[in-house]
Amino acid sequence: MLSPGYPAEMAYFTRGLAAAGARVIGVGDQPPSALPAAAREALAHYEHVSLSDEGAVLAALHGLRQHAQIDQVECLWEPYMILAARIREVFGLPGLTVAQTVPFRDKERMKQAIDAAGIRTPRHASTTTVAGVWEAAERIGYPLIVKPIAGAGSADTYRVDSATELAEVLPFLRHVPEVSVEEFVDGEEFTYDTVCAGGEVLFENMLWYRPRPLQMKMHEWISPVSIALRDISVPHLAAGRTMGREVIAALGFQTGFTHMEWYRKADGEAVFGEIGARVAGARIADLINYATDGDVYAGWAEAVVHGRMSRPLERRYNAGIVFKRAQGAGRITHVEGLQKLLGEYGDHVVVVDLLPVGAPRRDWRATLISDGTIVVRHPELQPLIEMTDR
């Protein structure tokens, strides 16, 4: 397991692997003393090595192989997906190869692979030059989106409505080596997430982002919300769900977590956004657990170790997470209105994890987690929406 203790939720996946009967070797940058207890207790061995140094990781694993057999490599953290694939290739292990991982990392290669399967993507081009951006803009037309081909968290992502705006935005992209230029797709944003084994979908989840992530990024006053939907069989979501299954098949994904984002236009058309071969970040695994009363950490581990899920996850609730942004700058001075809402909503509120009074505000641009989270759940969608809005 690469990076078995970071980000925080990795510790629970690591624990799941051990619970599924695997002997887990952890490989990560964290000093052993910094490993969360859940990870430390689950590991048979830990190699402390810099994950950004591929040579050092491979050398450590060659050494380890004198004493232990390595059967499988798992990684659920985006920056090291390619490293995981490299290790598989070097040691002849099953799972995603480098060539199979690239379409999950490079947004242009991703869309080319999806296009080849006849699935609707935004009109797109990738380029490394300013002239290339202008040429792509001409061909694709406005409004458009310019973003890094390997971005995350909406960083360096701009909506551009005209040539004048494009000229204004280009200087901000100077440090980005390669950009994607895309048709701007107007619509709502959802995910299609799965746990698969042997190409078969064992668990599906759909999140509804409120508002669209680019809006969250632009307006500080918004406390972003993600809702794990209970009923994903509604007509509203049908096109996205079908697309999700087609995308997984098109990319030949076999076993593990997937996290796809897609747009739903007002006319109902589903348009592909992006896909990762990993779990969604920002506490979404916990949100799934609140929506199902299950354990998706253990379910994923069973899927990757045994190819099945002995306790299927059943969606019982709509579960919403609010990433609460405080107002103003500096330290948290007080919290307003929480007691009243807790009084009204009682048991529907399952997590209140806000920064304590006196703590410095987090950088809202740098972290989606913001100044704390609140999780609410309800079997019906309308009351859930009301709770997250309030």
Ligand SMILES: Nc1ncnc2c1ncn2[C@@H]1O[C@H](COP(=O)(O)OP(=O)(O)OP(=O)(O)O)[C@@H](O)[C@H]1O
């Ligand atoms: N073609 C597009 N049309 C409309 N909006 C877009 C388009 N591309 C990106 N966006 C907006 O920018 C956001 C970020 O883009 P995208 O998901 O591709 O990048 P990301 O930074 O990798 O996101 P993540 O944080 O999910 O990794 C999207 O959620 C969406 O709101």
Ligand SMILES: [Mg+2]
């Ligand atoms: Mg995204």
